[in-house]
Amino acid sequence: MDRYDLIVVGGGPAGMAAALAAWESGCRRVLLAERQERLGGVLPQCVHTGFGLLEYGEEFTGPEYAARQIARLSATGVEVRTDTTVTAIDPDRTVTLLSPDGLRRCRGEAVLLASGARERAIGSLPVTGTRPAGVFTAGQAQRLMNLKGLFPGERAVILGSGDIGMIVARRLALEGRQVLGVAELASHGGGLYRNRLQCLEEFGIPLWLNTTVSRIHGRDRLEGVTLRRADGAEREVACDTLITSVGLIPERELLEPFRDGALPPWLQVCGNARRIYDLVDRAADQAAGLARETVRCLGTEQAPVQPPEDPGEAPQPGEEGLVCLVCPRGCVLRRGPGDGVTGAGCSRGEEFFRRELVERRRVLTAVVTAGGGIRVPLRTTAPIPRERFPEVLAALRRCPVELPVAAGQTVLRDPGDWGSDVVAQCRCGPSGT
Ligand SMILES: Cc1cc2nc3c(=O)[nH]c(=O)nc-3n(C[C@H](O)[C@H](O)[C@H](O)COP(=O)(O)OP(=O)(O)OC[C@H]3O[C@@H](n4cnc5c(N)ncnc54)[C@H](O)[C@@H]3O)c2cc1C
Numbered sequence: 001m002d003r004y005d006l007i008v009v010g011g012g013p014a015g016m017a018a019a020l021a022a023w024e025s026g027c028r029r030v031l032l033a034e035r036q037e038r039l040g041g042v043l044p045q046c047v048h049t050g051f052g053l054l055e056y057g058e059e060f061t062g063p064e065y066a067a068r069q070i071a072r073l074s075a076t077g078v079e080v081r082t083d084t085t086v087t088a089i090d091p092d093r094t095v096t097l098l099s100p101d102g103l104r105r106c107r108g109e110a111v112l113l114a115s116g117a118r119e120r121a122i123g124s125l126p127v128t129g130t131r132p133a134g135v136f137t138a139g140q141a142q143r144l145m146n147l148k149g150l151f152p153g154e155r156a157v158i159l160g161s162g163d164i165g166m167i168v169a170r171r172l173a174l175e176g177r178q179v180l181g182v183a184e185l186a187s188h189g190g191g192l193y194r195n196r197l198q199c200l201e202e203f204g205i206p207l208w209l210n211t212t213v214s215r216i217h218g219r220d221r222l223e224g225v226t227l228r229r230a231d232g233a234e235r236e237v238a239c240d241t242l243i244t245s246v247g248l249i250p251e252r253e254l255l256e257p258f259r260d261g262a263l264p265p266w267l268q269v270c271g272n273a274r275r276i277y278d279l280v281d282r283a284a285d286q287a288a289g290l291a292r293e294t295v296r297c298l299g300t301e302q303a304p305v306q307p308p309e310d311p312g313e314a315p316q317p318g319e320e321g322l323v324c325l326v327c328p329r330g331c332v333l334r335r336g337p338g339d340g341v342t343g344a345g346c347s348r349g350e351e352f353f354r355r356e357l358v359e360r361r362r363v364l365t366a367v368v369t370a371g372g373g374i375r376v377p378l379r380t381t382a383p384i385p386r387e388r389f390p391e392v393l394a395a396l397r398r399c400p401v402e403l404p405v406a407a408g409q410t411v412l413r414d415p416g417d418w419g420s421d422v423v424a425q426c427r428c429g430p431s432g433t
């Protein structure tokens with residue numbers, strides 16, 4: 001049986017950060033097991049920006065952030081096994097792995113569970129009616145569109161105003177699909193103000209507060225939903241797609257053998273498997289801190305102490321505070337008197353606020369299909385005027401992308417004289433990303 005100092009289960013942002021931190025803390029026998037064919041967890045499908053600010057001081061897209069973490073991992077001696085599912089963790093520290101090569105058992109001095117979370121599905125909600133085709137979770141819809149080039153439908157209703165649902169609403173709208181509205185049970189929006197602004201308001205997508213979906217209509221394909229407001233009023237909306245964004249549940253089935261007691265000191269849980277993190281950066285930071293502490297405790301029977309987490313500054317739900325993304329401090333900026341801004345720790349925050357709310361310049365991200373059906377995620381190198389997105393997207397549709405393409409390679413040179421090229425987010429080619 002192979003022996004490791006640390007076995008990390010799951011190669012998403014948390015698992016990658018944990019394996020890297022363990023290696024950088026001097027741990028030399030580290031195994032990272034990931035059930036998918038590639039590392040990254042949810043990152044490859046998140047082609048929008050918003051990742052890596054805490055770690056790198058720069059805002060990356062999901063594929064860009066994943067590529068940086070993977071490059072760092074490949075410069076270490078961490079044994080990375082993709083296409084490898086951990087099927088059991090036993091109380092005697094045996095970890096069972098299943099891969100195309102068969103079953104393998106290993107022993108870990110310590111084991112870190114970084115298996116992420118799964119989305120709450122429609123079946124867990126009090127929604128009556130049929131279960132026709134056309135009902136997706138936001139993550140499923142995002143995966144279909146960004147990784148497979150398939151669109152869930154033409155007229156969508158979104159249930160739940162979490163960040164993932166709003167980001168999916170924007171992607172659908174950018175691709176010319178109709179998003180009728182986002183139904184939210186609470187009396188305020190759920191996700192970040194920045195997403196409400198950039199994903200809903202700027203696309204004219206209504207947010208229906210105090211409203212939920214109470215019934216699904218249609219036999220083979222979805223034909224409509226009934227929206228019910230808190231005062232009991234109902235109305236039917238015709239649509240062919242319902243996308244749910246109603247929360248995540250930590251994936252902890254592997255802890256079943258330990259259900260009756262506290263976890264042993266050698267077994268720890270990090271990232272979304274521990275608790276739901278809205279921001280990848282925070283999940284990675286928690287996992288890295290716990291991995292360092294786990295390495296420190298190796299060879300002792302001491303339980304690692306979870307280092308205190310930086311909660312970051314965050315606006316309250318429903319509040320119109322914009323988190324400054326220029327540096328990791330993340331000041332919460334609010335409209336001040338006149339055109340002013342309050343809350344900025346420095347003048348760069350004021351510039352950020354002006355760019356976001358007054359000039360409305362944004363980084364455009366998109367995915368195009370190249371030869372062989374390969375999906376290539378793209379971004380502009382700098383923010384461009386929001387109202388010019390449609391013409392850049394139209395130009396991209398006319399512009400064939402020749403494979404292979406390297407990360408950062410220009411696909412369309414400065415389409416609007418803004419000093420901003422369109423480049424590939426990651427290396428893409430017939431042999432994969
Ligand atoms: C659809 C979706 C979109 C999101 N969008 C954003 C966003 O835009 N911005 C943002 O900041 N945050 C976003 N989040 C939140 C973000 O996902 C989390 O904060 C972060 O991904 C948590 O990282 P993780 O590594 O814990 O989990 P994950 O990214 O879920 O990674 C877990 C990994 O573990 C693997 N795994 C699970 N079980 C096993 C097993 N038994 N054996 C081997 N491998 C296993 C999985 O295949 C997966 O790769 C999103 C979440 C979801 C679900």
Ligand code: SF4
Nearest residue numbers: 324327330331345349
């Ligand atoms: S306002 Fe200044 S200090 Fe605050 S997050 Fe922005 S750049 Fe950083």
